[in-house]
Amino acid sequence: MIKEWFAKQRMKASLFQVFRNADIGISYSYGDNKGTVYPKIRKVKFDYERKTAICYFSLPTGLDPKEIKKKEYCFHQVFGQNIEVKGEVREFKLTVYAAKLPSELTYDFEAYSPSFKGMALPIVAGMDLNGKLIVFDLLKNPHLLIAGETGSGKSTQIRSVLATLIQALPPERLELFLCDLKRSEFHLFRQVEHVQELFVSPAEMLPMLQYLQKEMRARGDRLDQHEVTHIDELESPPPYIVLCIDEVALLQKETKLMELVEEISAIGRALGVFLILSMQRPDRKVLDGKLKNNLTVRMGFKCADLINSRIIGTPGSEKLKIDGRMLLKTKDYDLKEIQAPFLTLDNAKKILEPYKVAKPNDRFNSFKKPPIDVIDLTENENGVFGVLDE
Structure with a gap:
């Protein structure tokens, strides 16, 4: 004493x-x-x-x-x-x-998985200054923004987040739509069964986003029909959908695309559709008020200056010096310093290998299927009129 x-x-x-x-x-x-x-x-x-x-x-x-x-x-x-x-x-x-954050935290799914209990879409943020593993549920904290300069750890974190989701959920419960506008990050996920398609240009993204818009409307109709507020309350819920766009700032001039992305951010949670967005240099034109407010989780790796870090919503991240270090902001954590897991490209390839399957070369084939509960009216009409004719 x-x-x-x-x-x-x-x-x-x-x-x-x-x-x-x-x-x-x-x-x-x-x-x-x-x-x-x-x-x-x-x-x-x-x-x-x-x-x-x-x-x-x-x-x-x-x-x-x-x-x-x-x-x-x-x-x-x-x-x-x-x-x-x-x-x-x-x-x-x-x-x-008294403790210090490690300068590198090796990715270890087996060590993380006990923390996923009760979570629908587990996201491992990293380790805090208390040595505590910070994990959150994307279902309860919808839509994630990851930002930071080249070499800060942003790309590795995206790789880690996607690898965790793939291992945590079977393909019948999770569909991934990946947009690699820099053509540098997502190639290793192309043949993974969870991945519906990989897109590398705005022109390819438009029909996909229009499909997701129709899918959300169909899911909304199904919720109304069954008088429930979330897809998980349905007897046979459809899979979660995660749309991940790397370098979303490249879409700043694509007004139609950004409107569809914003619509997902506004209504996607109840319908099981979620966003993971990343960018190197934050852009106010992309992160306008509505979209920014709907991104409830921000991971701010090292930024160029205070202006950029404020755009993200993580002021102070411009002071970070260690690769893989970020400021995490959620509704539960207000700017918490975190060391993110480090998943090398080689280890990611080994982890993903068991989840890969042969896929057709027909791009866009995977998402052209009709949304859930959509009736083929042509076939139905032929059947009805055929009976009447008889």
Whole structure:
């Protein structure tokens, strides 16, 4: 107890040193009395299981909360790199981590799979500063944006996400539509049974997106018919559909395509249709208000500058220095620093080999099938009139 008390006093003293060095406070002057009111340190506690120290402090009235973010470098100078400073308006929390994130986290599906229990579409984000594996369900956190510069780990993360989905779900429960506009990432998935087709140009994408639009309408009609709100409530639910577009920024001039993508983001969740979008350089024209708001999960790898990281919604990702390191933002995690799994191209090929099948060379054949519950009216009419004629 005595050792812990002294340790807490040292933490308080160090935090107060940050406030003084960074001039985080409100100056006052009453006659001959002059001074500064600094933030009040309310509590210090240690989490021995997670190996963290947490300091709670509140700002004096009149101090701009933005000062904490502006001078976050001062917290790092005193407490090191493995910290988080979070809060808003008045109440803030400083978390100091004793553990360090690994500079590389090897992809391991068998180690991850116990965390998938109860999840429909598991996505492994990576490991946080507590050494905890962060996994979320795309069904509950619909539509994912992955952004970052070349070499930051973005492409490896897409590879990891798709490989995990393929191993976690059988092909009758998952259909993948992959769009590789750079023609550099998705070739290894081409013959995987889950993959309906691989597209490499906007011209190829248009009929596919129109098919998905019809499929969503048919699924919506089926929900109305059975008076349910989600496809999983149906007695025989159709498979989940995941549309993954690498370098979606190349579609900024394709108004019709982007309208269809936005429609998926708006209504796809209940219908079992989900987006995974990636881009190197964020573009405001592509990430307009509606689409951006519907992308509930953002993975911000290293960006060129603060402007780009703000477009993604992960300010601070421009400061990341380690490959595979990102800031994750979801409705449950507000800018959590994560080390993403590293899946090499060779290992990905080995993982995917058992899932590959021979496919016809007829491009677009896989998605030209009619949407679910669509009746062949021509055949039906012939049958009816044939009976009447008789």
